[in-house]
Every structure is written in structure tokens, then in C-alpha cells.
Amino acid sequence: MIVKFEQHTDIDAPVETVWALITDPARWPLWFPDMSQAPSLSALQSGGSFTWQDGSENGTGSIVHLGDSDLQVVTHVGDKQVTHTFTVGRHGGLFGVGGHDTRLTYRMEYDPPGSLLGDFIASGNPVDALKVKHTLGKVKELAEGQAGNN
Numbered sequence: 001m002i003v004k005f006e007q008h009t010d011i012d013a014p015v016e017t018v019w020a021l022i023t024d025p026a027r028w029p030l031w032f033p034d035m036s037q038a039p040s041l042s043a044l045q046s047g048g049s050f051t052w053q054d055g056s057e058n059g060t061g062s063i064v065h066l067g068d069s070d071l072q073v074v075t076h077v078g079d080k081q082v083t084h085t086f087t088v089g090r091h092g093g094l095f096g097v098g099g100h101d102t103r104l105t106y107r108m109e110y111d112p113p114g115s116l117l118g119d120f121i122a123s124g125n126p127v128d129a130l131k132v133k134h135t136l137g138k139v140k141e142l143a144e145g146q147a148g149n150n
Contacts, residue, residue, distance in 0.1 A: 013147035
């Protein structure tokens with residue numbers, strides 16, 4: 001059973017500013033969940049792989065998809081594999097046209113382990129729901145600060 005946590009936030013910054021932040025691996029430790037050091041990634045491209053670190057834990061990852069407005073990254077630590085999907089788009093104005101804001105959607109998904117813990121996670125783990133919300137908040141703060149809107 002795949003567990004998904006998805007939320008979005010509206011950011012008072014141009015799409016290009018948010019996209020530049022999302023696609024700059026050197027800045028990932030500022031907002032990417034559980035990443036305390038920049039990944040070993042020379043170029044952001046589909047199929048690229050990298051290692052990363054969170055405190056004393058080492059992980060691996062790969063860029064599964066890099067589109068014009070979406071990025072999908074898969075991370076691994078031990079047996080846990082997590083898929084992170086980020087989508088940016090214009091928001092505001094009439095049907096998204098003419099607006100200057102950006103909507104960022106983040107979906108985190110994984111297959112929890114079996115047992116009671118897995119059942120708990122599948123029923124709505126508040127830690128991961130807060131992790132998604134916190135990640136969106138960090139990106140929002142950084143992008144609005146860069147755009148001079150905070």
C-alpha cells in the first residue's frame with residue numbers, strides 16, 4: 001500500500017524564482033526534507049543519481065523526472081524509498097492568467113513497512129504530514145525573501 005501526503009501553498013513570487021530554488025541542488029539543504037548537506041549532483045537531469053546526508057545518515061537518490069514545471073526525486077535511506085514530486089504553476093489572476101503568484105504542490109509517497117507501525121503510517125502519520133507542510137513553508141519563505149515579498 002502506497003502512502004501519499006500532498007499539500008500545496010501559494011507563494012508571492014514569480015514562478016521562475018520558485019522553479020530556480022527547486023531545481024538548485026546546492027540549495028536543497030535549506031528546504032528539502034531530511035537533507036542537511038547538498039547532494040553530490042553535478043547537473044540536474046532526468047536519470048541523474050546522487051548521494052546525500054542527513055546528520056549521520058547517508059542516503060542515495062535519483063532524478064526520476066525533470067520537466068518544465070515538475071521535478072520528481074526518489075530518495076533511499078536503508079530500506080526506505082520515498083518519492084518526492086514538486087510541481088510549480090502560475091496562480092492568481094483569472095484562471096491562472098495574469099497572476100504573479102506561484103502555486104507549489106508537494107507530494108511525498110512511500111510504501112510503509114508492515115506491522116502496527118505500517119498500519120499507523122497508512123492511517124495518516126502526522127509526522128510526515130507536518131514534514132510536507134514544513135517543506136512548503138521553507139520554500140515559500142526562501143522564494144518570497146528572494147523576490148523581496150516577505
